[in-house]
Amino acid sequence: MKLDPLSLRLFVAVMEENAIARAAAREHIAPSAASRRLAELESVLRVELFARSNRGTEPTAAAYTLLHLARGVLNDLDGIGAQMRDFRAGVRGHLRVVANISAITQFLPGELQRFMAAHPQVQVQLQEQISTAVARSVAENAADVGILHHGSYGERVALLPWREDELVLIVPAGHALARRRSVRLAEALPWDFVGMHPGSAINHQLTRAAAELEAPLKLRMQVTSYDALCLMVSAGLGVAVLPRGSAQLLRGTLAIRTVTLAEPWARRRLSLCVRADESLSSVARLFVEHLRAPAAEDGA
Secondary structure: OOOOOOHHHHHHHHHHOOHHHHHHHOOOOOOHHHHHHHHHHHHHOOOEEEEEEOOEEEEOOOHHHHHHHHHHHHHHHHHHHHHOOOHHHHEEEEEEEEEEEHHHHHHHHHHHHHHHHOOEEEEEEEEOOOOOHHHHHHHHHOEEEEEOOOOOOOOOOEEEEEEEEEEEEEEOOOOOOOOOOOOOOHHHHOOOOEHHHHOOHHHHHHHHHHOOOOOOOOOEEEOHHHHHHHHHHHHHOEEEEHHHHHHHHHHHHOOEEEEEEOOHHHHHEEEEEEEEEEEEEOOHHHHHHHHHHHHOOEEE
């Protein structure tokens, strides 16, 4: 049985794009040729990958299993090509990292700088995702290492304790709460909030905490980044919650104040995420050991 890497790459594109036409455009082939290649792949594997009906096509259970395997094969092939192509330049490894915005804004810039200085032969690809998507990317072999908020993400991934962060309330400089050293969430809920995008961990936490207080969370608007959130608060459009380290990056340039949130859930844990049933590549293992070394030295 011979498997064509081009057909595997097309199959992965179809699964990710959820449409043959979009996948064909992404892989620069005609939709008819794409359909033919998929049919040939099913014939070679002797399994149905897509259930076809008058409503369209739906991936089968076999398709999701093949997606995981195909990503691994294609990543290995890409790694071989990249290492051979860049051998003269001394590049000997490729690392795919996915992380949530809290890790990226607070901790990763310095950590990546130190790691890449110690290992200049390694290429690092970093992508921002929400924590649930981070776990999914690692489980499906779309990433080597993930960084997310500690939680339950299924048996396909394993979590390694890493760092802690703290959520704080930010308010406009002239706000009634601006001079407070700490507040409870109940004291902030009467005001409008600027929230992060749907699906963010902070929004989920705020919604859950407000529900427990039997009070409404008045989300006036939602944004996609911490800097946009701080800009909206600075303009007087509401108050917001974000990690203290992220707020400190912009506090000196904007008219905002940081107030401690006196809530037990304001302290959060960040964990490293790896696949549970597979050993790490040598490059991924180097990166994980690098990230965990400071915690080990601190006795964490």
